[in-house]
Amino acid sequence: MPVENGEFVRRILDTVGGRWPLLVLAHLDGGPRRYRELEQVLTGISQRMLTLTLHRLGEDGLISRASFAEMPPRVEYSLTPLGKSLLDAAAGLVRWVSDHHSAIDRARRPGR
């Protein structure tokens, strides 16, 4: 594991280190999604955070944006191959959490 310095960890966290990026990627896994769809399925997200998250993921080349000049306007977000590969890489972590969160629950105190 090449972790002589914090560069790798830093890069992971800069990319998916927020509360929402991984969730957004996960919801795009089933195919293109519209802004409103994401807003509804990501319960509790603010418009601000959804927009910010989509922009950053776009800048990092993990998702792509397609807007259609219709009435009403329509915009679709999709995973890029790069984003799909990241999602696959993160799958191990998601699996770990679903396997072990009860162990953490036992150890952790409520006030966090």
Place this chain on the structure above:
Amino acid sequence: MPVENGEFVRRILDTVGGRWPLLVLAHLDGGPRRYRELEQVLTGISQRMLTLTLHRLGEDGLISRASFAEMPPRVEYSLTPLGKSLLDAAAGLVRWVSDHHSAIDRARRPGR
């Protein structure tokens, strides 16, 4: 992928979502380490963050602390089996980063 709500992602990020936790775990992978050793190898970490990180990882059951009543005092931190398993789960993400960071570099602008 069970991501109906943000609980899973939230839990990952509560646990390893900081700049240092994953690095600390990685450095404990080679065996027990002392406080001072960690402080030196984690370039740039403040005492405050090292202490905080160690406490949280301990509370989550990912590392264990052993203190020896010697002179001078000695304290050793080690990975628990749970911590080791998390590290293994995160390995996929680390590998992904080392494979693809150049693609992100190309897309990302400097000012972030």
Place this chain on the structure above:
DNA sequence: CGGCATCCGTTCCGATACTG
């Protein structure tokens, strides 16, 4: 050696209001 407590600037992020 191995910490903890305090201060304090920076960043994050939700709420709200408004726009193409």
Place this chain on the structure above:
DNA sequence: CAGTATCGGAACGGATGCCG
């Protein structure tokens, strides 16, 4: 529908000084 702009509280995190 799909955003942008702005504000203000909360959390993060570094620096410093003190303690067992």
